[in-house]
Amino acid sequence: MLSRHLARRIASRSTPRVVRLSHSLPDFQLNSVNEQDVEHFSKILPKTSILSTLAPISTESSELEPYNTDWMNKYHGKSNTVMRPRTTQEVSEIVKWCHERRIGVVPQGGNTGLVGGGVPVRDEVVLNLGSMNKIRSFDPVSGILVADAGCILESLSEYLAPQNHIMPLDLGAKGSCHIGGNVATNAGGLRLLRYGSLHGSVLGLEVVLPDGTILDQLSVLRKDNTGYDLKQLFIGSEGTLGIITGVSILTAPAPNSSNNVILALPSFDNVKPLFKEAKRQLSEIMSAFEFIDRTAYDLAVKHGQGRALNEGDVEGAECFVLVETSGGNREHDEAKLNGLLESLLEADQPLINTGVLSQSPAQFSQLWAIREGITEAVSKEGKAYKYDISIPLGSFKEVVDTTREHLRSKGVLHDGAVKHVIGYGHVGDGNLHLNIVAEAYTQEIEDALEPFVYELVAKYKGSVSAEHGIGLMKTHALHYSKNATSIDLMRRIKSLFDPHGIMNPGKVLP
Ligand SMILES: Cc1cc2nc3c(=O)[nH]c(=O)nc-3n(C[C@H](O)[C@H](O)[C@H](O)COP(=O)(O)OP(=O)(O)OC[C@H]3O[C@@H](n4cnc5c(N)ncnc54)[C@H](O)[C@@H]3O)c2cc1C
Structure with a gap:
């Protein structure tokens, strides 16, 4: 779509x-x-x-x-x-x-x-x-897929579905992004909680180095301790060290049963205890735990992403959490999820107001569409300043509120062009997407936001980029998350691979 x-x-x-x-x-x-x-x-x-x-x-x-x-x-x-x-x-x-x-x-x-x-x-x-969009091989026993870098993520998922496997990553841009781009950005997305990062699931890469040499490390081995693991350098290098042309990746067996539920919470303060409780009760079947604040939810609904929940279900909700379970036994998984819901609703001090549980594959997709559609809803609403940060889970709301108040104090909120300050993201991974939605990109808003947001992140010892990367946007902010010794080593690695500096110049390194 x-x-x-x-x-x-x-x-x-x-x-x-x-x-x-x-x-x-x-x-x-x-x-x-x-x-x-x-x-x-x-x-x-x-x-x-x-x-x-x-x-x-x-x-x-x-x-x-x-x-x-x-x-x-x-x-x-x-x-x-x-x-x-x-x-x-x-x-x-x-x-x-x-x-x-x-x-x-x-x-x-x-x-x-x-x-x-x-x-x-x-x-x-x-x-x-x-x-470059051909699948080179797939072994249904090991689950190892080797594909050209230009294969679209969703096409790979469609190829794997009849073979009962799934890609270890999924994101809202799946219909357009390439597996090579995913590896180059070390994309996180919606399945990281369950399947870990691409640093673990990518088994090998074929890369064209900046002088044209082809580095063939397209291994299909799970284990290989023969010295430096060079492929790791290209994962997340954002095209600055070479061009990824082939990817070998460990895919996962498709779960026999998947369920999801959107929980409406009266207060953000309940997110942390809810995460703890969901992990305790769902344990091995919990595969996603995604956070949506009220404004992000309202924007998704306004722009037709997914199907809106009933009025009664959203009334009094300060935020929402989408929980997904994936497992091997439908009865067992449903019993666990229903057990969680019952215990949450029947508690003396309930952590949630309501829970909307999907009852069919169509409803499952509709609930996911609310969360996955936020990026697109934001782009329809206005021009977004996107900060994709890693911070401790407990500080998500504080960061959103502090940023909103700061923009107000600078006179750029509402009357001054910023329409919304929203937070959503991969709570389970400590990753908040802080989006400032404005009428237009302006220097005044940018000056109000930077370095303010990066200093806020540094205060929490967070990362200025949890998953989107540095690109051109954040080169000047790299030092908030990497010390001088690390940046110096990165520069030396860059000049070793690319002495003429031709590969994606101006990106990542300040
Ligand atoms: C709606 C939406 C939702 C998103 N959700 C997420 C999310 O949940 N998680 C997440 O991590 N990101 C997300 N993103 C960001 C983006 O989709 C990812 O960064 C994705 O991995 C980029 O892949 P791409 O093929 O589009 O790469 P591009 O945008 O084309 O390139 C991204 C970077 O990778 C480099 N690159 C691309 N291909 C190669 C290659 N073959 N070899 C070397 N370098 C290469 C480019 O030079 C560039 O620096 C989202 C984006 C949108 C629009």
Whole structure:
């Protein structure tokens, strides 16, 4: 569903508005693509796989716009050449040429990233992996899947379903994001609580290094202690160390039974004890515990995400929690979930007002759609400043409220353009999505938000990026979560892999 929506969004982007960023654009000295370069690229790739405003291709610049514009319509590059290679060899040859000619390269997956990492800063070439979308192998016994990096996450899930397996990750952008993009951003999402991070489930990678060398580490082994685990460096490197072309990943057996329930809570203070109780009672079958504050819920409903709960169920609710269970025995799992609900409702001081339990696969999807649809609802409501932070669970509400009050004190709340300050996210992982929804992106709001939000995160010893990454948006804030020694080591690793600095320049490192 999302992929169709994205296609429409992209097609309708006609007059992108350039936003002034509070931090200046990164400075790098790289060459622009010229006609000789395009001539050379057209010997590596069929002309149909190249979009370029330069001869001999001469595409209309509007056709390049979707590749130059990020999902939030916040960051705009000026690339004149986009390539869609079909094989690892093609990627390698393009990158080798760019390395020799000192041309910047931006690896791009589904372009659903939320930190401006997948679009050029200036006129770097874009290498979009969308045409590398073949499944290379799947072993139904071990559950190990090997796929091209450009496979869309949802297509992989659809491929696995008849074979009784599921991907170990799931996110609202599944209809558009690529598995390569997921690995490059170390995407978290809705299943991390159960299946852990991609640092655990990715078993091997094939990567084209910034000089064009193909690093083949596409292992299908669960265990391999032969020195440094190089693939880990590429997981979460956001395209700054190389282009991921193939992914080997451990998928999970599909659960025989899945249930979900949305719980309406009278107070945020109840979230923590509720999480503790749900973990205690549901133990091994609890697979998601997601938090939605009241404003986020109201926005999701307003913009048609999922089906609204009954008036009576939401009355008096300050926030909501979506709990999912996945297990192997329907009767056992349902008994556990019903037991939890009964004990919550019958307690002397109930932690919840009500619980809405899905009764069919359609209702299961509708409840999930409320949570998954928040990002999209926010983008329909206005322009979002997105802070994806890790902080202690108990401080979620305080961070949202403090930010709202701060914006009020700066005179930018409501009358001054900020419409809503909302919080939602993966409570079970300590990950809050703090979104500030405004009429428009303005310097005044950005100045009010930064460094305020990052200093708030630092106060809680949190992370300025729980899962979306650093991209272009947060390079100036990296030091809030990484000390000088770590940043220095990151720089040395970057220059070891990419001495000419061509790979996704200006991203991640300040
Ligand atoms: C509605 C919605 C919901 C979302 N929910 C979540 C969520 O729950 N959890 C979460 O973590 N994120 C979420 N995101 C953010 C985003 O979807 C993820 O970051 C996703 O993993 C990006 O994948 P992509 O293929 O779109 O990558 P892109 O946006 O194309 O690129 C992202 C970064 O990865 C690099 N990259 C992409 N492909 C490659 C490659 N093959 N090799 C090397 N580098 C590459 C790019 O250069 C860029 O730096 C959401 C986004 C949206 C729009």
